[in-house]
Amino acid sequence: MKSLTLHLKILITILLVIGLGSIIYQAIILKIPLTENSRGSMWTIDTKISFDVRGSKPVKLRLFIPSKENALSTVILEDDNVLARNYGVARETDALGNQQLILSSRRASGNQTLYYRLLVSEEAGKAETYIGPKGMVYREPIQLEGAEKVAAESMIAGIREQSSDTATFISEAIQTLNDTRNDFAKTLLNNDFSAQNRAKVLEVLLSQARIPIQFVHTLKLSIGANQKPQTFIRSYIETHKDGNEKVGEWVYFDLTSGHRGLANDRLIWWVGNDPLLTTSNDIRASVNFSLDDRELTSKGIISNKVNNAEASSFLTYSLYSLPIQVQETYLTMIVIPFGVLAILIFRNIVGVQTLGTFTPVLIALAFRETGFAFGLFLFTVIVGIGLAIRSYLEHLKLQMLPRLSVVLTCVVILIAVISLMSHKLGLDQGMSVTLFPMVILTMTIERLSVTWEERGGSFAFKVALGTFFTGAIAFYVMNIEWLTYFAFTFPGILFVLIAFMLVMGRYRGYRLTELVRFKALVKEG
Structure with missing residues (x-):
């Protein structure tokens, strides 16, 4: 057991180092914008x-x-x-x-x-x-003679008195040379204060102090x-x-x-x-x-970096290097683990009962196509009618495959009727139902029916409520714009999620709902 715990800790540490390290590298070294608003x-x-x-x-x-x-x-x-x-x-x-x-x-x-x-x-x-x-x-000084040499030496001596290092010396030299009232400057510039002449004389003056420019x-x-x-x-x-x-x-x-x-x-x-x-x-x-x-925009900045990156560069393996159509698909896929994480927290920490982990995620994905409000209404109505049909079919003693086929066909008929009625009423949401939500609805109806038979109607209702609730939470998490941008731009965050999920996998403590259930026992003790 100790070796297993140590192995898990090492694995979690490696995942965190990879995930956080890649994010820091992209943000600091490659200067990838952290937010979409950049x-x-x-x-x-x-x-x-x-x-x-x-x-x-x-x-x-x-x-x-x-x-x-x-x-x-x-x-x-x-x-x-x-x-x-x-x-x-x-x-x-x-x-x-x-x-x-x-x-x-x-x-x-x-x-x-x-x-x-x-x-x-x-x-x-x-x-x-x-x-x-x-x-x-360091550089050798440019040779001067006569009045120019005297003027340069006098200016250098005065500038040294008013400067503390090389940088302040150069700044002071420029200001002194630009002073039209300074007799030494007039001598060196020969009364020509043009920008081109001042630049040439400045190089000569600084060479007397051994400063190259x-x-x-x-x-x-x-x-x-x-x-x-x-x-x-x-x-x-x-x-x-x-x-x-x-x-x-x-x-x-x-x-x-x-x-x-x-x-x-x-x-x-x-x-x-x-x-x-x-x-x-x-x-x-x-x-x-x-x-x-x-x-x-931030995406435009990143796309430019990707397009101009060398073949061996880290950026050439960015998701932004994929075709635009493929990027749209991954924008949806990349946030699914965050929806799964939200469901894990509500299942393992809070104690909400659901139809597994992935059914709420699939419902959340279906909500992305139908919209949350209409999708929740659609799912509630169709699942309710589907359960009634499934209960009736149970009395006919049908095998599972024919029973699923009948339920699926009934779901198709219900969706078609709802879409037709929505169109007549001017509601476009009713026509957004596709093949994907239809399959989810059929499997949800079947799993709820089995749960009803095995655990009773009240438990099935509680599980259905928990499934739709966690599906709604996952939907909102997966639709956070800044999170979608961050996950797509910094996919290393997925390694951090895996590390957190591994930590949750060893959690054996009480869930929040269990603390409420056993509150009376705690008071008695």
Whole structure:
């Protein structure tokens, strides 16, 4: 007995670990929405390249496009395509993790318009973390001379006095360089406070403090046309954790304000000093961005993840990968164990007597087709008439198979009559009865009749009442929308249900109804 108890405990623990572990993995690692009310955005980004080719000449363009290596956790690159007729398409990845789209044509002439379309899903509320490779934390200074060297050294000394670490040093450097009243800034910038010049001088200034930076060009996810990328900077900063271990992270800074951080609605397009688009043969081309979005439900978010998952990914085995028609069937099947659990609780804990465990579940499934109120009326009427017919047939001393055949035929006639009357009265519910409820009704009538014969009419009535009551409970449990979504999305919860059912299988205590029955004995004792 001890070995059996230990075996059961180990089995329950394994089931709980598998079930809860898979749910945690999906929710935290795969970022699957826990509720059906979660919303996301699917952005369509059109990149339009326009240029004019005089005469007829070969054309080669290199366009930076977003790379998963530079992606933040707030955005997911879903799909892309190129609309460029008569152009060859290739892709390359550079040392910084950038991806370049290479468009080439042997002969092009006249006005040319090419499109690159990207689909991006945005997950609001996620932490902003960069998943790229480790960066440098030291660089050699760029050589300066004369007044520029003196100005840079003076600025560096002042910034050090007002900063406590590398991150605050960079923020302070940006703000100081943007101060039009600062004489040192004027000297370094040569009175050119344009964004492009400030970016170049900032790199020179920070190099004097041995701090390497990278220029990050981002696109804001907002509806509109003719948008332009905005430049930020980022630096890989190492800090000491617990006084020993060094931990590094990428830190972003706004070039205009010096504020730290990159907003969740920013998509990193490319990193580095190179221009967005380079062309051959002195062709002058313009690039325009147009953005639009549509809202995604939780199921839409999951479907996108499944469709874009790799063949070996956990998501490829999701129920969302099944055809839509099959998914509809499993949406019903997946909640049946919850209905069974509800019935087990009422049978084993509360003490409600029913016609087994599965008859109430089948009745609950029938209610899903007929509706609860009409289904309860239909079942009560037909079961009552069926019991009367079954009692009459018992007097004829028929064998079981012919008796069941007669009862089934009578049930069909009763359902047909009720459907016809419902149609005449304008009640559509009466026409929702199908083959499935009909078979359930026949078997319920037969089992109640046997119970009546063996245990008496009052007990059969009590069992029938308990069966319909637990069937109603199971019906409502199986129709909870958030539960249906959770079970379909996180099927690991079924392992948790099995573990709980195993625990209930060893319950030998009093049922609640028995405590009421023996209440008088407890008082006497």
